[in-house]
Amino acid sequence: MSVLSEPLFHNIPLCAIKPGMQLDFNLYLERENKFHLIVEKGDIYPEKLTDNIKNTNDLSEYFYIHLTEKPSYDNHIESYLKKISSDDTIPLNEKSLLVYKSTSDAINDLLKNPESKKSLERTKTLVDHTINIILNYDTSIKSMMSIGSHDYYTYTHSVDVSVFVIGFANYLGFSFENLRNIGYAAMMHDIGKNKIPHEIINKNGKLTDEEFSLMKSHPCHSYDVLKFHDEINEDILMGVRSHHEKARGNGYPDGLKLHEINDFAKIISLCDIFSALTTKRSYKNAFSSFKSLQMMKQEMINDFDEKLFYDFIRFIGKSCTHN
Numbered sequence: 001m002s003v004l005s006e007p008l009f010h011n012i013p014l015c016a017i018k019p020g021m022q023l024d025f026n027l028y029l030e031r032e033n034k035f036h037l038i039v040e041k042g043d044i045y046p047e048k049l050t051d052n053i054k055n056t057n058d059l060s061e062y063f064y065i066h067l068t069e070k071p072s073y074d075n076h077i078e079s080y081l082k083k084i085s086s087d088d089t090i091p092l093n094e095k096s097l098l099v100y101k102s103t104s105d106a107i108n109d110l111l112k113n114p115e116s117k118k119s120l121e122r123t124k125t126l127v128d129h130t131i132n133i134i135l136n137y138d139t140s141i142k143s144m145m146s147i148g149s150h151d152y153y154t155y156t157h158s159v160d161v162s163v164f165v166i167g168f169a170n171y172l173g174f175s176f177e178n179l180r181n182i183g184y185a186a187m188m189h190d191i192g193k194n195k196i197p198h199e200i201i202n203k204n205g206k207l208t209d210e211e212f213s214l215m216k217s218h219p220c221h222s223y224d225v226l227k228f229h230d231e232i233n234e235d236i237l238m239g240v241r242s243h244h245e246k247a248r249g250n251g252y253p254d255g256l257k258l259h260e261i262n263d264f265a266k267i268i269s270l271c272d273i274f275s276a277l278t279t280k281r282s283y284k285n286a287f288s289s290f291k292s293l294q295m296m297k298q299e300m301i302n303d304f305d306e307k308l309f310y311d312f313i314r315f316i317g318k319s320c321t322h323n
């Protein structure tokens with residue numbers, strides 16, 4: 001019998017490490033499936049090493065760290081992100097990549113351990129970084145989406161949805177505090193999928209009735225995880241619980257009608273569907289933004305708050321066609 005083991009190394013973007021930084025972890029490069037130590041813990045990252053790697057290496061996009069040292073790396077990237085958040089000399093694509101990758105790592109950690117206060121706190125800080133980027137750069141949504149994984153994982157999907165949700169809520173004029181709350185709800189909306197077997201989430205074909213009813217339990221699981229943490233408010237909780245409700249009452253888990261669905265949930269739902277359509281899955285290719293909006297209009301318009309849907313079309317038109 002073969003047993004698949006968890007990977008021992010974790011990839012981090014090249015731009016997370018700059019010359020002159022003293023490293024609190026060993027740094028590796030991967031070549032031909034082997035990990036080579038390039039900078040030892042405690043040493044200063046040398047000038048020009050990244051340039052040399054980019055010039056000579058076979059398109060390495062990542063460094064690697066040993067998983068046991070991930071907490072040290074998390075501290076490193078947290079303080080680095082804080083430092084560069086208002087630094088205009090760091091290009092948007094670099095900031096976007098660091099925030100996107102750190103956030104999807106944090107959600108992935110949360111999926112494995114949803115009760116972790118520390119991961120929850122990290123996710124909140126990363127929501128603030130995402131808001132910061134979206135408020136400060138007109139092209140931020142396009143930039144974040146160009147990083148977005150082209151394949152589907154629950155953790156990257158959660159980041160994609162929250163980028164659209166924060167952008168759309170900002171377009172609708174939400175206050176900073178509400179951007180934080182809805183961004184947080186969007187990050188956490190599918191966290192309950194950790195209770196659903198992987199084979200069902202990625203099934204290549206139609207779900208059986210039994211599988212579908214299991215799948216339909218994930219918003220309640222997400223809600224239960226968040227309820228466990230006392231500082232989460234009602235809007236966040238209901239935004240998460242109701243993100244699969246539909247205007248005519250045929251959604252789940254509570255079969256709510258349009259006027260009963262909380263505003264956070266209506267926004268998350270639109271962004272969730274749009275993100276799912278524009279992402280490649282094992283059973284379908286990614287649709288273009290235009291085609292996705294067209295399908296939503298033709299096939300799902302009765303599921304939505306119509307006015308909000310037309311606002312969403314305008315928002316996508318504005319933020320995804322920007323140069």
Ligand SMILES: [Fe+2]
Pocket residue numbers: 189190218219243244
């Ligand atoms: Fe969901």
